[in-house]
Amino acid sequence: MMKLGVTVLILFSVSYALSSESVFRGHLLGYDIPPPKVAVSRVEVATDYFTQRLDHFDPSNTIVWSQRYYVNTEYFNATERETIFLMIAGEGQASVSWMTGGAWIEPAEKYGALLFELEHRFYGVSHPFDDLSTENLRYLSSRQALEDTATFINGMNQEYNLTKDAKWIVFGGSYAGSLAAWLRQKYPHLVQGAMSASGPLFAQLDFPEYLQVVADDLALYSRECVETVKTAFTRLEELVDNPGDENITALFNLCDDIEVVNTESDIANFLEKLTDDVFAYVAQYNKNSGRTTSVDDLCDILVNETYGDEVYRLAEVNKLFYGSTCLDYKYQNTVDYLSDTTITASGNMRQWIYQTCSEYGWYQTSSQEEQVFGTRYPIEFFTNLCVDVYGPEFNTSYINGQIEQINTHFGGYDIDVRNVVFVHGSYDPWYPMGLTETTNSESPVIFIDGTAHCSNMYAATDEDLPQLVEAREEVNRLIGVWLEGEEISGANSPFTTNVLSALLLILSSLVISNL
Structure with missing residues (x-):
């Protein structure tokens, strides 16, 4: 069974099962x-x-x-x-x-x-x-x-x-x-x-504050948890460029060999999914009614050295979400999935991402001052996705113009x-x-x-x-x-x-x- 990548944390989906929709519950996940x-x-x-x-x-x-x-x-x-x-x-x-x-x-x-x-x-x-x-x-x-x-x-x-x-x-x-x-x-x-x-009122293209709050949530457990995540992503970014003896494809159970499928967009998709499918989603609903996995559960693993070094602990946390299912990080597969115009009752990602590209932005990038979750998915990663899925007119200039209209119409924070x-x-x-x-x-x-x-x-x-x-x-x-x-x-x-x-x-x- 294969799962597809780019997430855009939805402002609310209903399924906890691993479906083709639920893997998108990160960055573009709606509400x-x-x-x-x-x-x-x-x-x-x-x-x-x-x-x-x-x-x-x-x-x-x-x-x-x-x-x-x-x-x-x-x-x-x-x-x-x-x-x-x-x-x-x-x-x-x-x-x-x-x-x-x-x-x-x-x-x-x-x-x-x-x-x-x-x-x-x-x-x-x-x-x-x-x-x-x-x-x-x-x-x-x-x-x-x-x-x-x-x-x-x-x-x-x-x-x-x-x-x-x-x-x-x-x-x-x-x-x-x-x-x-x-x-x-x-x-x-x-x-x-x-x-x-939990209603967002201010539309904004680049939304680095999102992952900053996720990092703050981890810090409530311990600073050690934050440092483990930061070190793991730093090392992982080095390893995807220079694998050495580490088999990242096997360690993170990737659907493709990252030594072969490794465009900058593919790598961005991989790192972004690692962040959002577990860290962002768990933090967003941390300790909510009926939720079984909390930030504390993630940090319990991340500070436990018996799982190995920081990268191995990150891989162990990733298994909480994917289990035995391989992680499809290939960017083109994401574009193809989001370009499918077929209607299903549970399908929502093509529609929601369209709304982010035409009204709100809210892209949860890796551009925090302290980049705990890596550095490889800047705002261009998301604006390029808008163009690749919906057409060349959905470029950065267009999105910024739409965001300005939304804030003018509703008032944003004011x-x-x-x-x-x-x-x-x-x-x-x-x-x-x-x-x-x-x-x-x-x-x-x-x-x-x-x-x-x-x-x-x-x-x-x-x-x-x-x-x-x-x-x-x-x-x-x-x-x-x-x-x-x-x-x-x-x-x-x-x-x-x-x-x-x-x-x-x-x-x-x-x-x-x-x-």
């Missing part, structure tokens, strides 16, 4: 978060389809298509108030598991909410065309997706005979977290509030919006592209120390850190405030009060120590 554990529902979750326009911005284009959505009416109590919760799906197929699982179920029960989940255009089974040609993908964008969602809300208001008092709260994690915030920003008359978990709560975790390598401090009291930020990507979206467990429990409680409190139509008062929230109390304690200690 499709793994689904929650499923709870038993007293009613059947319904699947339906909503008729959408292909192009919301061209009145002369009358083409329509069917967009999948799920509905759970179990908690809906229209006699008290009309509350509707909408989960926005990201760059992967919508998962019915969210209709009965996840942290949002608790406030759904409390506030009697009608639950929807809407699949993103060009993902899952929600496809306007029969193939994924580059010409067809020009209708795949965040702006079209937001128009889809606004149109869907209007449609459901009519279908369920909801009154003007109906209040919609939207939820999203990772890329869908970005969409949730942007939807509230652009359509405040349709959406009462939004929970944006987003002007109220009634959004932005939640991030300190382990999550995506947090540098989002808001980590509250700059607008009407859209507070919750930054949770010791948690990873979208951790707050999962249902509570006995192992949850106190600060994660507190963050979920604060999100639920804010939802109640929004549903009552009140202004957010961050200073009066339990979450903010505890933070302020801690700061006052620190200040008091400093004053006493100086007396």
